[in-house]
Amino acid sequence: MSLWVLRGLRDGVVTTRWPRRPDEYADSWRGPVRAVGPVGSVDPALCPTGAIREPGVDQGRCILCGRCVAERPDLFAWSRGATGPTAAALRREALVVPKVPETDEAVAAARVRLAARTAALRRSVHVRHVDAGSDGSEEWEIQALLGPVYDIGRLGVFFTASPRHADVLLVTGVGARGMAASLRATYEAMPDPRVVIAAGTDAVSGGLLSDSDQTTAGVAATVPVDVWLAGSPPPPFGILNALLIAVGQLAGGGKGAR
Amino acid sequence: MTAEVLWKDIESRVAAGDRFAGLFATRRPDGALMLSAHLAVPGGIDTLGTTLPVAASGYPALTPRLGAAFWYEREIHDHFGVIPEGHPRLAPLVLPGSPEEHALTRHVAGYGVFTIPHGPVRSGVLESIEYLVETPGEAIPHLNMRLFYKHRGIENRYEGMTPAEGVLLAERTEGIASVAHALAYCHALERLAGCEPPPAAALVRALYGELERIANHLDVAVRLSDAAGLAVATARFALHKERVLRLVSRMCDSRFGRGVVVPGGVSARPLVPMAEISAELARLSQAIAGDAAALMATSSFLDRLRGTGPLAPDRARQHGALGPIGKAGGFSDDARLHRPYDAYSWLAVPRARAHTAGDALARLRVRWEEVDQSFRLIELVADDLAERPSDLLRVTCDPTGGRAAGWTEAPQGEVIYDVTLRSGRIARCHPRSASFHNLVLMHEVFAGDILTDFPFIEASFGLSVAGVAL
Numbered sequence: 001m002s003l004w005v006l007r008g009l010r011d012g013v014v015t016t017r018w019p020r021r022p023d024e025y026a027d028s029w030r031g032p033v034r035a036v037g038p039v040g041s042v043d044p045a046l047c048p049t050g051a052i053r054e055p056g057v058d059q060g061r062c063i064l065c066g067r068c069v070a071e072r073p074d075l076f077a078w079s080r081g082a083t084g085p086t087a088a089a090l091r092r093e094a095l096v097v098p099k100v101p102e103t104d105e106a107v108a109a110a111r112v113r114l115a116a117r118t119a120a121l122r123r124s125v126h127v128r129h130v131d132a133g134s135d136g137s138e139e140w141e142i143q144a145l146l147g148p149v150y151d152i153g154r155l156g157v158f159f160t161a162s163p164r165h166a167d168v169l170l171v172t173g174v175g176a177r178g179m180a181a182s183l184r185a186t187y188e189a190m191p192d193p194r195v196v197i198a199a200g201t202d203a204v205s206g207g208l209l210s211d212s213d214q215t216t217a218g219v220a221a222t223v224p225v226d227v228w229l230a231g232s233p234p235p236p237f238g239i240l241n242a243l244l245i246a247v248g249q250l251a252g253g254g255k256g257a258r
Numbered sequence: 259m260t261a262e263v264l265w266k267d268i269e270s271r272v273a274a275g276d277r278f279a280g281l282f283a284t285r286r287p288d289g290a291l292m293l294s295a296h297l298a299v300p301g302g303i304d305t306l307g308t309t310l311p312v313a314a315s316g317y318p319a320l321t322p323r324l325g326a327a328f329w330y331e332r333e334i335h336d337h338f339g340v341i342p343e344g345h346p347r348l349a350p351l352v353l354p355g356s357p358e359e360h361a362l363t364r365h366v367a368g369y370g371v372f373t374i375p376h377g378p379v380r381s382g383v384l385e386s387i388e389y390l391v392e393t394p395g396e397a398i399p400h401l402n403m404r405l406f407y408k409h410r411g412i413e414n415r416y417e418g419m420t421p422a423e424g425v426l427l428a429e430r431t432e433g434i435a436s437v438a439h440a441l442a443y444c445h446a447l448e449r450l451a452g453c454e455p456p457p458a459a460a461l462v463r464a465l466y467g468e469l470e471r472i473a474n475h476l477d478v479a480v481r482l483s484d485a486a487g488l489a490v491a492t493a494r495f496a497l498h499k500e501r502v503l504r505l506v507s508r509m510c511d512s513r514f515g516r517g518v519v520v521p522g523g524v525s526a527r528p529l530v531p532m533a534e535i536s537a538e539l540a541r542l543s544q545a546i547a548g549d550a551a552a553l554m555a556t557s558s559f560l561d562r563l564r565g566t567g568p569l570a571p572d573r574a575r576q577h578g579a580l581g582p583i584g585k586a587g588g589f590s591d592d593a594r595l596h597r598p599y600d601a602y603s604w605l606a607v608p609r610a611r612a613h614t615a616g617d618a619l620a621r622l623r624v625r626w627e628e629v630d631q632s633f634r635l636i637e638l639v640a641d642d643l644a645e646r647p648s649d650l651l652r653v654t655c656d657p658t659g660g661r662a663a664g665w666t667e668a669p670q671g672e673v674i675y676d677v678t679l680r681s682g683r684i685a686r687c688h689p690r691s692a693s694f695h696n697l698v699l700m701h702e703v704f705a706g707d708i709l710t711d712f713p714f715i716e717a718s719f720g721l722s723v724a725g726v727a728l
Contacts, residue, residue, distance in 0.1 A: 003552055003556070004488065004491060004556070005490070007490060007548070007549060008490040008494070010494075011497065025504065029507075030512075048419075048426055063426065063430075064516070064517075065426050065516075065517065066517060078511075128379075129383045130379050131378075131385045131386040131408060132408070133386075133409075134385065135430040135431065135432065135433030136434045136722040136723070136725070137433030139384065139385055140433075141513075142383045143383050146383075146496070147480075147493060147497060147499075148493040149500045159382070159383060161381030163379075176407065176408045176409060176410055178354040178406050179378065179386055179408055182378050182379050182386070183379075186379050202430075208415065208426060208427055208430060209415055209427075209430075212414065212415065213414070214409055214411030215410055232516075233514070
């Protein structure tokens with residue numbers, strides 16, 4: 001066993017200091033596409049998930065394929081950074097950038113309501129994950145949070161097996177109809193206050209597999225979502241950022257916030 | 259050819275050494291149902307087919323002749339309602355059934371035997387699947403699986419897509435093997451168009467494919483170490499895996515290599531200079547080798563894996579078990595060696611050592627050898643790429659019609675895509691992941707193993723549910 005003690009010391013501390021200190025990897029992350037010009041004239045068929053819609057790009061539908069950036073670099077550009085107040089949204093419509101007018105107010109109201117619910121959770125949060133039809137990559141990114149690089153335990157965030165002990169429901173996947181009953185039952189088993197995060201473009205809108213015989217248009221059809229996180233899949237920093245926003249450790253929640 | 263005649267043909271070819279690689283159905287425009295089987299032969303994949311009479315309600319099942327067709331015929335029944343007559347157990351597999359079908363049926367009778375429904379929401383961050391564990395308390399005389407919870411209707415979604423859009427869905431069919439799936443899909447398109455990716459592109463494809471393999475095998479190491487409660491080993495392998503994913507994201511802005519593979523080649527060279535990639539991988543390879551050696555010298559860990567979840571070599575061969583599961587049981591089929599594609603047709607792919615134990619330990623040994631192989635292959639790729647600094651990365655690949663199969667060796671084993679195009683659109687695309695072919699073997703590897711062995715066996719299979727319940 002002493003063998004492992006020594007091996008554990010090999011690389012020193014590899015854990016990120018974020019959110020206390022900035023992290024270069026988080027900041028350099030290539031995120032969903034944003035509009036940098038008027039998109040009215042763009043052929044909607046350019047986007048395979050129909051994310052291009054007035055007045056810009058619905059990042060909740062963006063699967064980061066980059067078709068639009070390659071085709072019309074004058075109108076579309078990648079966003080950068082996996083963290084910060086704008087990397088996850090407290091209202092679905094806040095994922096549409098540039099923002100729709102009314103959004104700021106709605107986000108502010110959502111923030112106040114969420115903060116009131118989660119005031120007690122700030123220092124110790126228990127998370128239950130449910131896969132509602134993911135492609136498997138989202139689970140990898142969530143598991144990474146448990147590893148030494150992200151080590152969410154240091155922030156007081158823990159994963160729990162039982163929904164009865166959970167404060168946050170972290171949902172991935174397109175909203176497979178076969179998972180709807182189990183997802184709903186998991187949500188209902190959670191005590192109040194509870195917060196639901198839709199993690200990834202699939203969970204937000206269904207992505208490429210939105211709304212079919214076998215899927216719903218994201219998981220909001222089954223559980224009420226509080227925090228919306230785009231990404232295909234969202235990176236570990238993005239998920240961590242959304243978790244901290246969900247429990248009010250970080251301010252945020254709207255594309256309008258910056 | 260009737261189904262009966264085709265089955266006889268397949269049976270004799272499998273007896274002669276071909277490997278049964280899958281069976282699926284397609285509704286033809288005239289309403290008739292076409293059954294297509296894949297056989298792996300040296301150098302390629304053969305596609306055989308038969309069309310059932312219009313409005314046929316059934317056909318003689320293949321499963322009684324060839325056990326490996328068990329799940330394939332259930333999948334066909336789920337999707338098309340046609341009955342494989344003589345099939346031993348025609349329960350729903352990939353589509354959620356009626357509420358009555360959710361009742362727990364037990365296969366084992368005996369004093370105190372009960373069923374533990376484990377899933378679909380399980381402890382830990384895992385994909386949704388339900389294991390029905392029949393147990394008198396410790397031993398597991400029978401295990402049943404329900405896969406259908408996260409069925410996403412992927413095959414239907416392909417229909418009507420343009421070939422270029424199809425890559426995006428292939429990348430999301432089994433997300434942890436995005437590169438392998440995108441490649442198998444593109445290989446089918448390239449066969450249809452009669453084009454070949456330029457050498458530099460073939461090398462870049464191999465580079466991403468091998469990095470994906472390393473990440474996947476490290477993931478299995480993380481899960482096995484975690485199951486054994488080795489906190490430091492778990493953290494070490496998680497660190498290595500994160501470093502691989504970060505390297506991939508620096509190379510292409512996606513941690514899963516998405517957006518790299520396109521029909522006819524690759525979208526770009528790595529954004530990081532090859533010399534830097536090589537240096538980083540040399541460090542990683544050394545660190546992984548050290549930790550792997552330590553793990554394989556930790557007796558409390560090895561004790562949990564040795565003899566756990568064994569698959570007998572003759573069963574591995576009969577079923578045509580893919581990837582590390584087959585290799586651990588002495589059935590060493592590797593598409594890179596036996597049906598080479600892209601750069602593997604000229605790179606010297608190291609041959610795997612022969613294993614026969616077929617247990618969880620042998621599967622882990624195979625994975626470490628493959629990790630080692632992958633690092634060596636990447637070195638070859640890097641040298642080769644350095645000599646082609648400004649080569650073409652993509653040729654025009656614009657097929658409009660026809661049908662072809664493409665394949666790759668994913669970390670889980672062989673992936674096959676059977677693609678039919680009509681007027682420039684996808685008319686049918688059937689992905690067959692190694693996860694689908696291999697997961698059925700979970701039924702039969704619990705001989706003598708007990709409940710606490712379960713996480714080891716599951717992790718040692720290293721499969722993804724997303725690739726099973728499409």
